[in-house]
Amino acid sequence: DTAVSQTPKYLVTQMGNDKSIKCEQNLGHDTMYWYKQDSKKFLKIMFSYNNKELIINETVPNRFSPKSPDKAHLNLHINSLELGDSAVYFCASSRLSEAFFGQGTRLTVV
Amino acid sequence: SQQGEEDPQALSIQEGENATMNCSYKTSINNLQWYRQNSGRGLVHLILIRSNEREKHSGRLRVTLDTSKKSSSLLITASRAADTASYFCATDTLNRDDKIIFGKGTRLHILP
Numbered sequence: 001d002t003a004v005s006q007t008p009k010y011l012v013t014q015m016g017n018d019k020s021i022k023c024e025q026n027l028g029h030d031t032m033y034w035y036k037q038d039s040k041k042f043l044k045i046m047f048s049y050n051n052k053e054l055i056i057n058e059t060v061p062n063r064f065s066p067k068s069p070d071k072a073h074l075n076l077h078i079n080s081l082e083l084g085d086s087a088v089y090f091c092a093s094s095r096l097s098e099a100f101f102g103q104g105t106r107l108t109v110v
Numbered sequence: 111s112q113q114g115e116e117d118p119q120a121l122s123i124q125e126g127e128n129a130t131m132n133c134s135y136k137t138s139i140n141n142l143q144w145y146r147q148n149s150g151r152g153l154v155h156l157i158l159i160r161s162n163e164r165e166k167h168s169g170r171l172r173v174t175l176d177t178s179k180k181s182s183s184l185l186i187t188a189s190r191a192a193d194t195a196s197y198f199c200a201t202d203t204l205n206r207d208d209k210i211i212f213g214k215g216t217r218l219h220i221l222p
Contacts, residue, residue, distance in 0.1 A: 033210070092210075
């Protein structure tokens, strides 16, 4: 049983396209996150949701729109993709500080 | 915003030696955690130390926390090839804003 699963694992797309990454957790956690890891391995928080409500939006361009249909899901939609969006995107969930991560989605914009 | 800063950025040691990684942070914290990331994988939680704790052990891992210096260290004893990975410290703050902030990580390479 995968605790935090995100799909797809790899995503290659052209500039200007719109794409979505899905995330689901079966841990019953209230808090979910999206992180972006760049080529230098720096892991930067993008969004935090608690019980489907947006808690944190860390100066992410509004081309990125998270959606939480229920507290087990936090999807990330990206409009008008740019070359600089190429990175690995990680979904995570947490309760009482410890975070559980998905395996990541490697997004390549060409 | 970035909270933690690991030091060194990269570390290579011989198998069997001890590896020490340090983390410094900027603001007051509630908890500090260490995570491991194997190449191409997600992060895995290793250990959590609360702000009122000074030292914690888990198997071959030893974590210390000095809140006066805003720093923590992770010691891996008797290193193994499987310990080769990146190690990140992460903090969550006292205002409990559901934000876990990661440092830049230390890339540890264990030489056979």
